[in-house]
Each structure stands twice: as C-alpha cells, then as structure tokens.
Amino acid sequence: MTPLQRGAAVLLGPPGPEPLGLGRFGEFGGRFIPEALVPALEELEVAFRASWASTEFRDELAGLLANYAGRPTPVTECRRLSERLGVRVLLKREDLTHTGSHKINSVLGQALLARQMGKQRVIAETGAGQHGVATATAAALFGMQCMVFMGAVDVERQALNVWRMRLLGAEVVSVESGSATLKDAINDALRDWVASVESTHYCIGSVVGPHPYPWMVREFQRVVGDEARAQCRDLLGGDPDVVVACVGGGSNAIGTFAGFLDTDARLVGVEAGGLGLESGQHGASITRGVPGVLHGARSLYLQDEDGQILEAHSVSAGLDYPGVGPEHAALAATGRAEYHPATDEEAIAGFQLLAATEGIVPALEPAHAIGWLAREAGHAVPHGSEVLITLSGRGDKDAAYVAERLTGEPLS
C-alpha cells in the first residue's frame, strides 16, 4: 500500500455505524430541543444520510479535503520526545490542515450540506476560536453569511482568532450570559437558530448537540482516525498500543477513535483537569459528571445537586465545557475508552515540552494529551509502548496567553 502523503487523493473510508433509534449511543444521545427545531433536524438527518452514502458528495468532500484543506495530514514520529519519555510517540498532525485544526474536516462537510439544503447563512459557536475560524473560512469559500457566537471570556483570551474570523467576513458575537464561555456560546447559537432555522444551518463544532450532530460530526471527523490507522500500519507494521486525544466536546477524539475501535489499541481521552479535580475548577465531565440533558443530548454533565449546570474551568478555551459528546459517555460506560484528566499546569508543561523537543507548538487543547503522556509514561503507559497522539491544532492562538502566564507580563 502506498503511504498516505500530502497532495495524494483523500480516501474516505466506509461510513461507520449509525446510532440506534433517535440518535442513541447506549443510553446517551437523543434529540432534546425546542419544537421549532425538530423539522430542521429531521431535514438535516435525511440530507446527511443520503449524502454520506452518495459517491458524488463523498468525491466533492474528498476533493475539498485534499485541495483546500491540505489532507491527508502526516503522522510524525517524535524522536527526541520519544527518547525523553521512554515511549515511542507518533503525532497525527491535524495542526497542519488549512485553518490549523481538525475543525475544518467537519465544517467543509457541513457547508456542502448547507448549500444542498439551500441555506445561505451559517452560525457556529466557538470556544478557542478554531471552529469559528473554520466555519468563517468555509462561509467565505461558499459565499455564505456567517455569524459566530463566542463567550466574552474567550473573545478576550483568543483575540487573534477573533480578528481572523472578522477578516474572513464573519460577524463575531460576544456572549456575556452565564459563564461567558463555550456553554453559553452554544446557548446563544441555539437561541439564534430557533429564530432563523428556515434560512440558517447551525454548524456545530463538536460531537455534541441533538441527533444527528454527534453522529454526523463523528463521521466527518473519522477521516483523522482512518488515515492515522493506515499510516500507523506503515510506520509500525501494526496498530499502536495506545491512542490518545484530548476531549472537550470530543470531536477530534471521536474521529481518531473511530479508526481504532475494532483494534486492540487502548483508547484514552484526556479531559481538562483545570486546577485539579478536588478544586472543583475543571472540565472533567466524564470523570466527574453525571447523566443529564443539555444542548440537545443526554450525556454526562457537571451539575449541582439540583441539576443546574456548573461552569467548567480550563486554561484552554476549547476544553472549557461542562459536558461531553454522548458517544464518549457511551464509550466510557462500556469501558472501550478510558478518560483521564490533565491539569492546566500539565498542559502548559506539555505545550513547552513539545515545542522544545520537536519544534512543534501545539494548541493548549492537545497539549493536555502531551501533558498526560509525559505524566504517565513509565506508569499507566509502560516504557516501550507505541503511542499515537492526535495533535488536534496548532498553538499560535495560545502563544500570547501562555507567554503572559509564564512571564507575568503581556507580549507587547
């Protein structure tokens, strides 16, 4: 088999399994949304199912992924980091896609669907700004109107991406309600959609939300795992022992896991440990959440004893979410995947470690996965293991923030 290389044709693997019933992954998932949105979700489900089975749609998407987004992305062997940690580390390089994160994979698919459904306007929520940038990019490419909802706290800490979105022609709405982060951005995007659904597609960025989003976004992201699996077989002659990805809502992780579910690889999702689980300031919704219903799906959420949703905390805006996609909740319940927290400190250390050893500056989100491996190499991950980590995005957006945090003063 020819190794996957940049510029080579993108091969979309066969569709993965559909969730059962009304979007159920085990006891999780579903469609818990205001009545006004039900017809649009039914329309989207039908459009996605038909398109995902159609050669024409898949060819067009594969063409965009290759010639616009720069897929396939490479898998990079990390020699110096491997030496340092005593485990063999491979990185799936989603940071090298156009717009700098895996978000583009799903956005291009959703933009094609939006066009097909005759929707001229797209809206999106964003945490770190990567999904907002990807959506604004696709909207520019397709000539659609775009509005991105972003928590006021995130607008502050991700100023570069805010500017990029505006450059791309998107309107960025700073959301002041609640905790003014990703959860509240989704609330306001849903409120917009309830009013605009007939002309607007809601381009959800993660594997969260009502059916069909968790399924559809996973399918659009499975290209990450399908490619990585083929690439690992070339490089390793088999599957890695451990597959690691960071989990906020969980789209890069589920896309990666989708390629390895039927292998013997251990699947590890790394959640935002924030200031530590005991502090209560974290985003570890699988480790510490309980079943609930928010943003359209039954899943695991951080909540108080009355069922009020709690504010999450993470140094990375993209993991600062008090819930997780329903398929992750199901994978945790069956034990097929395991989920562990990494703290803010460990993520910052991972950010520095990868930069210093490999010349790659990761986004703070996947820096959690690096930080977790640095902590567990020789412990939960035995020396000599072969480990694939999905590097979901690049760290430019976080450079100023980390610089200020490390030096105590802003970059001038």
Add this chain to the structure above:
Amino acid sequence: MRLEEHLRARRAAGRPLLVPYVTGGLGSGWLDVVRAVVDAGADAVEIGIPFSDPVMDGPTIQEASQRAIDLGATPAKVIADAAQVDVDVPLVAMTYYNPVHHAGHERFAASLADAGIDGAILPDLPLDELDPWADAADRAGVETVLLAAPTTPDDRLQAICDRSRGFVYGVALMGVTGERKRLATEALEMGRRCKAATDRPVLLGVGISTPDQAVTAAGAADGVIVGSALIARLLHGGGPDDAHAFVTELRAALDA
C-alpha cells in the same frame, strides 16, 4: 384542580384566557406577585422554575432566572413555596428537562402533584422524547402541556395536540421569549392551525407583550400567555402592585 377542566370551563363562559408567567424565587415576595396576578384576573399562572441554561428564553427571563438562582432558588424551594400560595386558579410549572431528569421523573412529578401544581411545560422535551416523563406525569395526575411551533408540519401538529394535556401552547413566533414591538405574522396562523387540530384550549405565547397584542392573538386562539413583559416590570424594581396593574390592563383589554 384540573388544569384543562378549569380552562375549558372558563372558555365556555366566554372568557378569553390569560396566563401570566412568574419566575419562581425572584425575590422573597414572589408569591405575592402570583397572588396579585390571580387577583387581577389570571386564569392560571405559569411558575418558572429557574434553570441555568434556558435556551428558549430571551434576555429578560434569562436575567430573572439567574437572579432567582443567585438568590437561592432551587426547584425544591420553588415547588415548596408554590404549595403555600393558596389561589383559586391552577398553577403550571415551566422549567427545562435537566432538573426533571436529575430529580427523576417519578419524584419530580410527585413533588409537583404534592404541591398542588397541576401542569408542567418543558420546552426542550419534544414529542419524540416525551414518554418517560409524560407517563410518570400522567400517573401522578400532572398535565403535561406540549408546545407547537410555526415550523411544525400538520401531521406532527395533530400528534402534539392529541398528546398535550391541560392546553396546547402555540409558540407565536420563530424565536425565544421576549417582548416584541409587533405581534409576529406567524401568531394568528399558529392559533388557527392549533384550533383546527384540537378542541383543547389553545394558548398563544412568546412575543405577546401588550394589551393590543394580547387581544389580537387571543382572537385566533383561546387566550394568551404573557411572560417577559411582566417580568421586565419586576426586574426594573416593580412589585406585586405593578404586576397587578399590568395584568388588570391585559384583562380589561381582553374582556372589552
């Protein structure tokens, strides 16, 4: 008191129905607001049980919900308070599904019934996901009011009207709760479509803020729900007297 029975009786008496919404736990005097709106002519009262992430609500009810939560309102406290109110019209709880799911369907339904709350409205629990809650509510004698939206197709509208209990809540515009300058063009059509599908009382709500709007909307249905316009008065320093005056004005317009 049975919600639907009560509303049917009032409708039969030729009275346009008026259901104000009051956020539970919004200040220590919130029960006095409930008593005031009943005294001013409400036919039932919708009691909001505040939730942290109210996606069907605009800024006014978001702010009221957050303020109530900050003042210590919890589902259990709001329900316990409501049990004390002793008014001669039915109460309907309005909240989101997560607090219900968290408490457990049976337990939540029983707590409403024990408090004398006759109905429940859960705007993020559509027909397709309804059964586990609605079955528990039916067993407890709590009437689950379903919402119909302007985008709801006819066959689905029929199923919603058939499964709804108490009344049918016709959403009078595409959007979230909040005051609007004009009644939405969808409002009257929504009322007509629901009325054509059911004999149950049909109330229009969302974006109905003024006496004129209430009169126009009520003409296409059996009555109206008014929330944000009332809550805005409370958020801006108003109390039971202001609530009384506003509902009196609505009542007078509807009865004129």
